[in-house]
Every structure is written in C-alpha cells, then in structure tokens.
Amino acid sequence: MNKAITDGLVLMPPPFAQGLDMWSREDGTPGSLTYDGADDAALVPADQDFADCLELLKTEEVQCLRHMGQTPILPGCYLRVTARVKALSGNLPEVRIAAWAGDGNGDHVADLVETGPATPLTTYGKVETVSAIIGTGHRGGVDMPWGLAPVYAHVGLDLTGQDGGVVRIDDLVVEDVTAAFLRDMMNWVDVRDYGALGDGVTDDSAAFAAADAAANGRQVLVPEGRFWLADHVTFENRVRFQGTVSMPADKRLTLTKNYDLPTYITAFGDELEAFRRAVAVLFNYSDHESLDMGGRRIELTEPIDMQAAVANKDFYAIRRVIRRGQFYAKPSSAWDSVQVTSQATYSTASPTKLTNVANIASIPVGSLVQGLGVGREVYVREVNPGAATLTLSQPLFDAAGTQTYTFTRFKYILDFSGFSALDKFVLDDIEFQCDGEASAILLPPAGQIFHLRDCFITKPRDRGITSHGKGCYGMLIDRCQFISNEQPMRAQDRTTIAVNINDNDAKIRDNRVVRFAHFLVMHGSGHVIANNHWFQGDTETDGTRVAGIVLTQPNVKTTITGNYIDNSFIEWTNEHDAAPDFSSEYTFGGLTVTGNIFTVNDVAPWFHWFVFKPHGPGHFIQGLNLSGNVFRAINGKIDRVDHVDTTHAELDMTLARNITVQGNAFNGVAQVIANPVTLEFDIASAQTTWTLEFGDILPFGGRVRTVTSVLAENAIRGDTGSPVSGMPYAKPQQGSDGRSVALVWPEACKGRVQVTARMDNPV
Structure with missing residues (x-):
C-alpha cells in the first residue's frame, strides 16, 4: 500500500529553492514566523553534496524548521520523514x-511524541541522514505514534545543542512506508492456505483446525466461499x-475469542x-x-425450540445469559395455536392427573387446560401416551369425574419446554416484538432462578411468560415492560395474561x-x-375492571409493596386446590399489602380493590396487613375498597385473626x-345498656369480635347529673x-x- 501512488496524495514538501516563505521557524501553523x-x-543554489539547499546559522536553543503545508496523516498509514544534513x-x-500534529479543526493535538531520535553532527562536511516514522499505530519502528486524533x-x-554552528540541509523527503508494516497490519492466516476449498461440498473442518493452530494469536480469515464443516470446529484465535x-x-x-x-x-x-448455533x-x-446479541434483530416465522438448538442436553444448572437483542415475530401459520378437545377423568386422589385421556397423542405439552371446575392458568406439564394420563401444573378445584376438556397450545418465540x-x-435487555402473532416465553417444566431483566414483551398474542410446571421457582422479573395486544378492548373482554x-x-x-x-x-x-405499575383500564364509562394480581393459594407468605395499582384489583382465591373446602390446612393469610397507590376511574360504585374469592366453605382470614396505602377513585365514587366474592363460598368471619387495616388514605370512597x-359514641339519655353500632367500617363484612378499649371523654353522669364511677363491660357481636x-x-x-373494637382475635 502506498497512498502517494494509490490515492495520489501529495506528501513531499516543496524544495527550499521555491522560497522560504513556506518554511516556519516555529511550529509551521499559519501566522508563525518564517525564514x-x-x-x-x-x-545555497549549488552545494557539491546537495545541489540547491538551505543554510542555517543556529541562533536558538532549539532551532525549528517546519513546512507550513499540511502533510496528511491517514489511519493505517505510516510516513517516513528523511533529512540529509552536514555541518x-x-x-x-x-x-x-x-x-x-493537528486535528480536523486545525488545533494542536497535545501529549504526543513529536520528535524523532537525535543524531549528532560530529565532523564538518560529513553528510548525515536522519529520519523518523510517523504513524497512527503504536508499532515497533514507529517513532511518533499518534493514534487517530491528528x-x-x-x-x-530541529537543531539542538550549542548555538553558533552553521549547517546545510537538503530538501526534506516524506515517503509512505506502510508496506513495511503490512505483514503486521494484516496479521492473519487464510484457511485456504491450509487446504480449505470453500466449495460447499468438501469437508473443510480439518483445514479450519490447522489454520487456527498455525495462527498463534493472529486472526484467521475465512474468505469468500461456502465452507462445509462436517465436524465440530473450535477457534482459539479471532x-x-x-x-x-x-x-x-x-x-x-x-x-x-469473538463469541x-x-x-x-x-x-x-x-x-x-x-x-441456534x-x-x-x-x-x-x-x-x-453469556451470548451478546450485539443489538441485532432476529425475524422469526416460527418458534425457537431452545432445547433442540442445544440438542445434546435437556438439563443445565450453570448460569447462562442472553443479552442485548430483539426478536420479531412475522406473520406465519406456524404461530397458530393448536387446540384439542378430549374427554378425561379427574380424581381428587391424584390432584395433578387426568386419566383415561382420549386422543392423548394429539395434546401437546404446555397446553392450557380449560373445563368445568378448572382454575385459571392450569397447563399440561407431562404427557404419557402409553398410560393415557396427563400431569397438570395445578390441581382442579371442582372437576371430579369425567368431562370434556379443551387443550390449547400457544406458540412462543422462545420455547424452553423441551428441557427437563x-x-x-x-x-x-431483550425485546420480544410479538406483534400479535406469537406469545413470548414458555419456561422449562422445572428449574429455579429464571431471570428476566430490562426486557420488553410487546403485544403477545396470548401470553407473555408462561410456566407450565415448576420452572418458575424463584423466578426474577426486574425492570421489564409488558405491552398488551388488546389495549383498545374493554377490560372484561381481554384474554391475554402477562405472567x-x-x-x-418469585420476585416481581x-x-x-x-x-x-x-x-x-x-x-x-x-x-x-x-414497585410495579400495572394498569388495566379502558374508555368505557362505568366500566368493569378485572384483577391485576390473582393469588391462587390461600396462605401466601407474600408482600405486595410500593406498587401503582391502576384500574384493577387484587383477587385472592384458592382455585388451585383439589379440596377447596377448609379442613385442617392453612387458610387465607400471610399477605402484606403496604405502601401501594390504588387508583381507578370511570367505574361503577360496586368496584373494589381487594377481593377475596373462596372456592370452598369454612375458610377465614388469618394474617393480613393492609396498611399505609392510598386509595383514590376519579370521575365517580366507589362504595368501598374491600369485598368478598361469594360465588362459590363465604368466609367465616367469626374465626378471623391477625388482621391489620390501618393508616390508609381514602379518596372518592364512600366507606x-x-x-x-376507634369510634366515638354520644349517649344523650341515661341508659344501663348502650348499643354502639360499628356498621360497615370493619373490613370484609367483619363482626365486632373483640373490644380492646373503652375510654370516657369527660365524666359519665347518671340521671341526676352526678358522675358515675362504676366501669362498664362490653358485649361484642351484638345485633x-x-x-x-x-x-x-x-x-x-x-x-x-x-x-376501640376489632373484627378479629389479634393472636
């Protein structure tokens, strides 16, 4: 490579004989002093050694000579500057x-080496040749490595040393010597040099391995062609x-080296x-x-079977990461759900089994199960065609006997169901552009600590993230955004579920x-x-709202804290219980709901933000903290924030324990x-028994089970107006x-x- 030849660049300064007005005694910049x-x-027009040349008397500590023209410095180009001098x-x-060194704005680039090695003149009349190489790279033999800024x-x-000497200088020479560095700059080996043909037929895997072995730190080049590799190939070099x-x-x-x-x-x-590779x-x-997708977008017309991509493993327990990319689902019939109807039998003795399943070979693993007595989000975890049985992700709350079920297998961009x-x-940092064509992620049937962070799941067709087994244990979802494909629809007409x-x-x-x-x-x-924000409203006046969070286990040991709960509510059920009637198990409890913002607008007065929905009788509340929240209804008032849905059963409020509802702020809420x-009561006429009505202020239709304090304000007086010193006793649960x-x-x-009264026993 020689830029003077290939690009026609003018590198050589003009001869001194053309005039000294282009030669500076300073730094060479416009306006500097010239010779x-x-x-x-x-x-000097006719020196015996130089012909035309410049004669200088050294009068300064560092006598500078600079060409005022601009010699270009190009990336990857190396210039040798040569001068012949005699004393x-x-x-x-x-x-x-x-x-x-100057940059593109004409400014000096500081902190660079701007001088080459010094050569002493030792004898009068002896011609000395001095040179130095300027280049962008820090390479051996480069005297002034400048990088890309100049x-x-x-x-x-420069002339340095003692003043008073007279020297003559021949015309300076600037040459492109990039070719001297070409071997190092093109530091690669070509697989063709080791026998690769690139004809798409011949096995080139041995040639690839040989080239990598010979590279020894250099880059391996795979040139134009289609190279067939019949065996594993590992490159230890770039x-x-x-x-x-x-x-x-x-x-x-x-x-x-470049994974x-x-x-x-x-x-x-x-x-x-x-x-896949x-x-x-x-x-x-x-x-x-980790695999860095490098911000690339992958367009898909079918799901990616992640286990099939790996091929040789169906279990893996070492941390792995895929980051920085986008998947985009394009229209294709491969995204269409598979739906099968089949008769099967359910028994509470085997709460996660369907037996005698007809047409079982047609039912895919990961299918959503729907039928009478089936709770939400129950999936097929395993299929055993030989035994005609299915394993379910959750029990069914009221499905004992034989009936026809519907099995719907959604299609997911990333499908991990093939792993055990x-x-x-x-x-x-992955974006799933589902575009209403595909769902996003189907988790493996087992495993722990599946983690999504800083991801976008946009417009999934049916589901965002589906767990059809236990692959969600310890799941982490942090700083992600889920955008529905059903935004224009009324809330009650939507069917998609985020997670x-x-x-x-789980940590959400x-x-x-x-x-x-x-x-x-x-x-x-x-x-x-x-600290999540979910909103599920629509544009319908006095509209219906649906649950944002559905808890399907009665004793949850869970915190819901610091969230913005917008036009939706929390629903607490036991719909994933084969025996939903209360017996000796834990009942509804272990939930802390604190510091949340609850808001709703344009809804009917009977909307509620916190709803119990027991699926069997005998249950009660044992451990609930609903405190420090802000409730606000806009464009209308609601009756109250709490509710018990008695579609299947009621709660036994006579057994309520450890319920704290305090410090909440209510706006646009009637009750x-x-x-x-603590309520204040005024009794204007003397009575032996005061009947104190607590009304609807106790949550969830609770009864006054305990009275914890009675405090008189001022004196209690009898008929005659004299103070009464005797103490009363309280009889709760009256009326x-x-x-x-x-x-x-x-x-x-x-x-x-x-x-002060309570609807529960505090312990």
Whole structure:
C-alpha cells in the first residue's frame, strides 16, 4: 500500500529553492514566523553534496524548521520523514526529525511524541541522514505514534545543542512506508492456505483446525466461499468471516475469542440459524457465560425450540445469559395455536392427573387446560401416551369425574419446554416484538432462578411468560415492560395474561404492565411484588375492571409493596386446590399489602380493590396487613375498597385473626375501613345498656369480635347529673349481623366514650 501512488496524495514538501516563505521557524501553523528574509537563513543554489539547499546559522536553543503545508496523516498509514544534513563551521549541533500534529479543526493535538531520535553532527562536511516514522499505530519502528486524533502534520526538523554552528540541509523527503508494516497490519492466516476449498461440498473442518493452530494469536480469515464443516470446529484465535459456513445440526462452531451473535450471523449467513448455533455453544463451552446479541434483530416465522438448538442436553444448572437483542415475530401459520378437545377423568386422589385421556397423542405439552371446575392458568406439564394420563401444573378445584376438556397450545418465540430442567438462566435487555402473532416465553417444566431483566414483551398474542410446571421457582422479573395486544378492548373482554407463576419465591420488581386481562396469576408463596405499575383500564364509562394480581393459594407468605395499582384489583382465591373446602390446612393469610397507590376511574360504585374469592366453605382470614396505602377513585365514587366474592363460598368471619387495616388514605370512597377501629359514641339519655353500632367500617363484612378499649371523654353522669364511677363491660357481636357492641353499665348513665373494637382475635 502506498497512498502517494494509490490515492495520489501529495506528501513531499516543496524544495527550499521555491522560497522560504513556506518554511516556519516555529511550529509551521499559519501566522508563525518564517525564514523568508531571515539573517540566519540563506538559500545555497549549488552545494557539491546537495545541489540547491538551505543554510542555517543556529541562533536558538532549539532551532525549528517546519513546512507550513499540511502533510496528511491517514489511519493505517505510516510516513517516513528523511533529512540529509552536514555541518560547515562553528559548534556542532544535533539534528532530529520533528513535526507538529493537528486535528480536523486545525488545533494542536497535545501529549504526543513529536520528535524523532537525535543524531549528532560530529565532523564538518560529513553528510548525515536522519529520519523518523510517523504513524497512527503504536508499532515497533514507529517513532511518533499518534493514534487517530491528528489528521495532518507540519513536518520538519530541529537543531539542538550549542548555538553558533552553521549547517546545510537538503530538501526534506516524506515517503509512505506502510508496506513495511503490512505483514503486521494484516496479521492473519487464510484457511485456504491450509487446504480449505470453500466449495460447499468438501469437508473443510480439518483445514479450519490447522489454520487456527498455525495462527498463534493472529486472526484467521475465512474468505469468500461456502465452507462445509462436517465436524465440530473450535477457534482459539479471532476469526473474520467473508464467506459462510454450514455444518450438521449436531455439530458446533465455537468462537472463543469473538463469541457474539453478529459474528455467528456473518459466519452462517442467516440470523435464526446463527442464533441456534450460538445457543448450542453457550450451553457447551464453559468459557462463555453469556451470548451478546450485539443489538441485532432476529425475524422469526416460527418458534425457537431452545432445547433442540442445544440438542445434546435437556438439563443445565450453570448460569447462562442472553443479552442485548430483539426478536420479531412475522406473520406465519406456524404461530397458530393448536387446540384439542378430549374427554378425561379427574380424581381428587391424584390432584395433578387426568386419566383415561382420549386422543392423548394429539395434546401437546404446555397446553392450557380449560373445563368445568378448572382454575385459571392450569397447563399440561407431562404427557404419557402409553398410560393415557396427563400431569397438570395445578390441581382442579371442582372437576371430579369425567368431562370434556379443551387443550390449547400457544406458540412462543422462545420455547424452553423441551428441557427437563433449567436453572439460573437470564434474559437481559431483550425485546420480544410479538406483534400479535406469537406469545413470548414458555419456561422449562422445572428449574429455579429464571431471570428476566430490562426486557420488553410487546403485544403477545396470548401470553407473555408462561410456566407450565415448576420452572418458575424463584423466578426474577426486574425492570421489564409488558405491552398488551388488546389495549383498545374493554377490560372484561381481554384474554391475554402477562405472567403466571406455579411455585414459590418469585420476585416481581419495577415492571410496567399495560392493559392485560391479568398481570399476574400466582400460585405458591414467598413472593415479593414491589414497585410495579400495572394498569388495566379502558374508555368505557362505568366500566368493569378485572384483577391485576390473582393469588391462587390461600396462605401466601407474600408482600405486595410500593406498587401503582391502576384500574384493577387484587383477587385472592384458592382455585388451585383439589379440596377447596377448609379442613385442617392453612387458610387465607400471610399477605402484606403496604405502601401501594390504588387508583381507578370511570367505574361503577360496586368496584373494589381487594377481593377475596373462596372456592370452598369454612375458610377465614388469618394474617393480613393492609396498611399505609392510598386509595383514590376519579370521575365517580366507589362504595368501598374491600369485598368478598361469594360465588362459590363465604368466609367465616367469626374465626378471623391477625388482621391489620390501618393508616390508609381514602379518596372518592364512600366507606372507609379499618381494623382495629376507634369510634366515638354520644349517649344523650341515661341508659344501663348502650348499643354502639360499628356498621360497615370493619373490613370484609367483619363482626365486632373483640373490644380492646373503652375510654370516657369527660365524666359519665347518671340521671341526676352526678358522675358515675362504676366501669362498664362490653358485649361484642351484638345485633343480627354481629356489628354492634353492648356497653353495660352498673347504673343508667349518659355521656361520651371512645371505643376501640376489632373484627378479629389479634393472636
């Protein structure tokens, strides 16, 4: 490479004989002093060694000579500046090549080496040749490595040492010497040099391995062509693909030094195939914990079977990450759901089994199960065609006997159902553009700590994230956004669900969820739901709203904290229980709902933000903290925030325990609620028994079960007006609804009291 030849660049400064007005005694920049007319400089027309040349008398500590023209500095280009100099008389100086570095704005680029090695002039009349190389790279032999900031130079030389000497200088020479560095700059080996043909037929895997072995730190070049690799190939050096490769489905191309999706796309020439190949390596080479998609978008017309991509494993327990990319589902019949109707038998003795399943071979694993007595988000976990049985993700609450079920298998962009178990898998900064064509993610049937962070799930056709087994144990969903494909629809007409959970210890944090039928359908316990914003409203006046969170286990040991709960409610059921009637198990309890913002607008007065829906009789509330929340209704008022849906059964409020409802703010709510609650009562006429009505202020239709304090305000007085010193006793659960307290005094009296009562036993 020689830019003077290939690009016609003018590198050489003009001869001195053309005038000294283009030669600066400073740095060479416009306006600097020149040697034109200077007393210490003269043109010599016929030197015996140089012909025309410049004669200088050294009068300064560093006598500078710079060409005022701009010598271009190009990336990857190396210039050698050469000067021939001889001393005539006086003190003998030293000579060095020097240059001034300028950027594209004409400014000086500081902190660079701008001088070459110094050469002393030791003998009068002896011609010395001094040179230095200027280049962009820090390479051996480069005297002035400047990087990419400078775009031009004012080249020249310096005289250093004692003043008083006279020297003559021949015309400066600037040469492109990039060719001297070409071997290092093109530091690669070509697979063709090791026998690769690239004809798409011949097995080039041995040639690839030989080229990699010979590279020894250099890059391997795969030139134009189609290279067939019949065996595994691992590159220990970086690879640059100009051509493409193909290989059997069970073979892997491992790129240890440039393991990223863009390189695999270049290698295989197809985005989807490249992703599958890169995933296979991710699960088979311990040197890589993550696959960087490099911001690339993969267009899909069918689901990606993740286990089939890996091929040789169906269980993996070492942390793996896929990050920084986008999947886009394009229209295709491959996204259409498979729906099968089949008769089957259910028995509570085997709560997660369907037996005698007709047409069982047609029912895919991961299918949603629907039928009478089937709770929400029940899926097929396993299929046993030989025994004609299905394993379900959850029990059925009222389906004993034989009936016809509908099994619907949604199609997902990433389908992990082929794994038997998968632990510690992370999707980071991935966008799932489902576009109403596909659902997003089907989890593996078992595993723990599946983690989504900073992901976008946009317009899924049916589901965002589905768990059809126990692959959601300890699941983490952080800072993700879920956008529904059903936003224009009325809330009650939507069917899509963002996430379902079957197992314990999920952490759902800092997410934004827009207009799904439900945000979360959650079984299990130990969940943390914090700092999310989900909203499920519509444009209908006095519209119906549906649950944002559905808890399907009675004792949940869960916190719902710091969320913005917008035009939806929390629904607490036991619909995933084969024996939903209360016996000796834990009942509804273990839930903390604190510090949330609840808002709703344009709804009917009977809307409620917190709803119990027991699916069997005998249940009660044992451990609930509903405190420090803000409730606000806009464009209309609602009756109250709490409700018990008695479609299937009622709660036994006579057994309520450990319920705290305190410190909440109510706006646009007709009836506030609290437990314990303190009310003030004025009795104007003397009576022995004061009947104190607590009405509807106790939550969930609760009865006054305990009175914890009675405090008189001022004196309690009898008929004559004299103070009464005797103390009353309280009789709770009075009246037909048990919401009154009888306060019985030793004598007839009147006055004002503050009474604190509870709907529960506090312990």
